[in-house]
Amino acid sequence: xxxxxxxxxRAGVDRGAGPRTQGPPxxxxxxxLTFLAPTIIGIGxxxxxxxxxxxxxxxFRWDIITAPEFVGLSNFADIVTDPTVRVSFxxxxxxxxxxxxxxxxxxxxxxxLIAQRMPTWARTFFRSVFFFPLILSAASxxxxxxxxxxxxxxxxxxxxxxxxxxxxxxxxxxxxSAVVIVLVYVWQQFGFTFLLFVGxxxxxxxxxxxxxxxxxxxxxxxxxxxxxxxxxxxMLVACVMAVISALQIFDQPYVLTRGGPGDATRTAxxxxxxxxxxxxxxxxxxxxxxxxxxxxxxVTALQFRLSRRFVFYQ
Amino acid sequence: xxxxxxxxxxxxxxxxxxQRRSRAVPTPSAVARTAFxxxxxxxxxxxxxxxxxxxxxxxxxxxxxxxQLIPTDPDLTPYIQVFSQINMGLxxxxxxxxxxxxxxxxxxxxxxxxYAFARLEFRGRSVWFSLVLATMMVPVQVTIVPVFMIxxxxxxxxxxxxxxxxAIPTAFGTFLMRQYFLGLPVELGEAASIDGAGPWRTFxxxxxxxxxxxxxxxxxxxxxFHWNEFFRPLILTISExxxxxxxxxxxxxxxxxxxxISVVLxxxxxxxxxxxxxxxxxxxxxxxxxxxxxxx
Numbered sequence: 001x002x003x004x005x006x007x008x009x010r011a012g013v014d015r016g017a018g019p020r021t022q023g024p025p026x027x028x029x030x031x032x033l034t035f036l037a038p039t040i041i042g043i044g045x046x047x048x049x050x051x052x053x054x055x056x057x058x059x060f061r062w063d064i065i066t067a068p069e070f071v072g073l074s075n076f077a078d079i080v081t082d083p084t085v086r087v088s089f090x091x092x093x094x095x096x097x098x099x100x101x102x103x104x105x106x107x108x109x110x111x112x113l114i115a116q117r118m119p120t121w122a123r124t125f126f127r128s129v130f131f132f133p134l135i136l137s138a139a140s141x142x143x144x145x146x147x148x149x150x151x152x153x154x155x156x157x158x159x160x161x162x163x164x165x166x167x168x169x170x171x172x173x174x175x176x177s178a179v180v181i182v183l184v185y186v187w188q189q190f191g192f193t194f195l196l197f198v199g200x201x202x203x204x205x206x207x208x209x210x211x212x213x214x215x216x217x218x219x220x221x222x223x224x225x226x227x228x229x230x231x232x233x234x235m236l237v238a239c240v241m242a243v244i245s246a247l248q249i250f251d252q253p254y255v256l257t258r259g260g261p262g263d264a265t266r267t268a269x270x271x272x273x274x275x276x277x278x279x280x281x282x283x284x285x286x287x288x289x290x291x292x293x294x295x296x297x298x299v300t301a302l303q304f305r306l307s308r309r310f311v312f313y314q
Numbered sequence: 315x316x317x318x319x320x321x322x323x324x325x326x327x328x329x330x331x332x333q334r335r336s337r338a339v340p341t342p343s344a345v346a347r348t349a350f351x352x353x354x355x356x357x358x359x360x361x362x363x364x365x366x367x368x369x370x371x372x373x374x375x376x377x378x379x380x381x382q383l384i385p386t387d388p389d390l391t392p393y394i395q396v397f398s399q400i401n402m403g404l405x406x407x408x409x410x411x412x413x414x415x416x417x418x419x420x421x422x423x424x425x426x427x428x429y430a431f432a433r434l435e436f437r438g439r440s441v442w443f444s445l446v447l448a449t450m451m452v453p454v455q456v457t458i459v460p461v462f463m464i465x466x467x468x469x470x471x472x473x474x475x476x477x478x479x480x481a482i483p484t485a486f487g488t489f490l491m492r493q494y495f496l497g498l499p500v501e502l503g504e505a506a507s508i509d510g511a512g513p514w515r516t517f518x519x520x521x522x523x524x525x526x527x528x529x530x531x532x533x534x535x536x537x538x539f540h541w542n543e544f545f546r547p548l549i550l551t552i553s554e555x556x557x558x559x560x561x562x563x564x565x566x567x568x569x570x571x572x573x574x575i576s577v578v579l580x581x582x583x584x585x586x587x588x589x590x591x592x593x594x595x596x597x598x599x600x601x602x603x604x605x606x607x608x609x610x
Contacts, residue, residue: 031513032436039427040442042483047449050460057459110354113347129355131601132362135589137542139560140582143567144365147575155364158379187358195601219343248453251544255564269455269545276459277549289456296451 051293058287063280075287084263085271085288091178092268096246099182099189103242104235107190111197112227131195133188142255145184146171149256174264177257181265184252189245193238200234201227233307240303244296268292369393369583373574392580399570399577402584404555405562409541409585412477412558417536419482421529428491428525429517433503443492450485458549465550472552481540487532494528495521527599534596541589559585 058075062068078085107130114126133141148155149170157167170176208226217225228235250269253259259266259274268288276285363383370388371378373395396402430436431443465476498521506516544560551557557565563585567578593600 029436032430032434035426035430035434035517036442038423039446039483039488042423043446043449043485045464046461046480046483047452047457047485048445050457050464051449051452053460053463054456106354110351113351116344116347118348126351126355128597129358131597132593133358135538135542135593135600136586137544137560137589139542139544139564140585141361143563143578143582144361146567147368147579148361148364153379155379155381158381187361244451244453248455250455254544254548255567272455272458273545273549276462282459285459289459293452293456296453300451 054286054289057283058290060283062282064282065280068283071283075284076291078284079288079291084266085284087263088259088266088268088271091263091266092247092249095178095182095185095249095267096243099185099246099249100239100242102182103186103190103193103246104238106186107192107194107238108197108231108235110190111194111201112223114198115201127198131191134191136188138188138251139255141188142184142252145180145187146256149180171257172261174261177261177265180256181249181252184256185246185249189242192245193242196234196238196241197231200231204230236303236307240299243299247292247295247299365579366583369576369579371576373576389576392574392576393584395574395577396566396581396584400562400566400581401554402562402581405557405559406584408474408556409559410588412474412547413537413540415478416481416540417533419478420484420487420536421533423482424484424487424491424532425522425525425529426517427488428493429495429521431488431492432495433500433517433521434513446485446488450489454546458546462549472550472556474551474556476550477540477547477558481536481546484532484536487536490532491525491528494525498524530596531599531602534592534600537592538589538600 057068059070059072060068061071061075079089080086110126110130114123147153149157151157151167151169151172154170156170160166160168168176170180204227208230209222212222212226248269249267250273253265253267253270254273257265259270269292272285272288272292275281275288360383364381367383367385368381369392370385370390371382372389372391427446431439431446461480465471465480470476470479502520502524503516506520511519542560543558544564547558547561551561554562554565559581563578563581566581570578
């Protein structure tokens with residue numbers, strides 16, 4: 001700090017990059033290092049290193065106690081050959097498709113509906129209500145829903161009994177429990193895509209609607225020909241974020257069903273947890289984790305590919 | 315809904331229902347749309363209201379049907395019993411410590427790194443930054459096995475630090491703060507350095523205070539995420555004295571079976587209160603933060 005009060009010739013060339021670190025090179029480097037070290041070292045130890053370790057570990061069989069044994073692709077083969085792992089992947093993919101479709105449909109409908117003319121207080125009320133479940137923990141929500149969907153005493157079956165539908169075994173039948181997981185997940189998550197759509201709708205200029213109204217377009221026609229095309233960038237982002245989040249589903253099935261009945265609601269992340277911390281199959285857990293990461297990267301890459309072809313930018 | 319939108323001109327008022335204001339006569343389709351919103355709001359709020367109201371019933375009669383949405387004769391015994399059934403005080407303290415330290419740690423480290431990437435010059439800046447960004451999408455489930463090993467190696471197994479330390483470095487926060495610092499005028503720092511302020515001084519007295527709104531977003535998001543977190547605590551803590559609230563409540567539900575559900579729900583309600591406070595005061599930064607990574 002004592003060295004040069006004025007910018008040096010070298011540092012003064014490129015304006016716009018902001019104040020230069022001053023003093024001799026070692027001192028400048030030290031400054032940069034202290035700013036960056038916590039994040040870079042932290043990410044190195046707790047994210048980047050573990051990713052590499054996970055990828056390597058995926059090719060080994062390791063139970064912590066004995067020495068790791070190289071097994072090639074056998075951990076990855078488990079995803080196809082091991083019945084439990086395979087069904088957990090199928091469950092996860094089916095869950096992603098069903099839950100994301102439902103989530104997008106509900107949140108888009110609500111975002112369009114809230115954009116209609118209504119008092120400000122009503123709009124604020126609805127927006128806050130739909131946002132609210134996002135602040136709760138998935139564990140708490142699942143605890144609540146486990147009571148509500150209880151076969152004998154639950155409120156859901158009581159409501160259904162009013163319209164003559166008899167006790168649905170929500171958490172003990174394979175199909176019904178998968179439905180419950182989807183409903184509980186979407187109940188908590190739709191607020192996020194709802195927020196994205198509200199933002200996307202607000203960015204569509206009103207002139208477009210006015211012009212189309214002069215041309216005689218109303219209601220559905222405007223929705224189909226104006227709102228949805230102009231919303232397509234938001235739609236793409238919403239779908240990608242929703243898919244990434246749904247692929248990682250764990251809390252709800254863990255609390256509601258522990259993966260059961262049988263393997264009906266076991267998900268990929270549940271198998272990561274069980275492989276590693278119940279069966280001490282750390283290699284297999286890593287392999288499933290790596291596949292999950294590749295799926296997420298694939299979805300993200302697909303986003304960019306698709307956005308060039310289908311998304312209409314103004 | 316299509317019938318109402320068919321007429322090309324402004325829809326004619328429906329004569330059947332007299333309205334106070336003639337200008338805003340609701341069409342059948344507007345009624346249907348509002349009804350849809352109201353039903354959605356009821357389905358969203360219903361479980362929450364049921365939870366609060368059931369938590370206020372005496373443990374013995376908490377499983378009665380039809381459900382009561384408004385508690386008649388509220389009973390506070392569940393809120394007393396939950397403290398004797400599990401160590402609610404310790405769980406809350408653990409959650410507060412873990413969440414608070416992660417939030418503060420993220421704010422500090424993200425501010426420092428974000429500032430370096432936005433305003434300091436060094437070789438390989440963009441390479442380092444891409445490296446940080448690349449880790450943003452990596453889900454925690456992928457890294458959990460090696461993180462578990464590292465925590466063991468550091469001798470931190472089954473401690474609160476096992477939850478805190480790995481969560482502090484934040485790629486998302488660094489990205490957010492870099493964007494924030496880039497948005498602040500360069501001239502401020504230049505003026506400061508002409509006045510003789512070094513890089514630390516420029517950061518601490520000029521830029522950091524201006525970046526407080528960005529830091530608030532990081533803090534609120536960290537709170538929201540880690541207060542509710544379940545997966546990492548499930549793996550990284552073993553003994554009940556290190557449990558956080560979500561973990562403690564799930565194990566309480568497991569222990570109670572379908573016994574006195576009002577006690578479990580009292581715990582759930584108590585654990586929601588801090589999140590609710592943050593929701594009330596931080597809804598806007600929270601909303602902006604949640605959508606920040608995608609809108610720009």
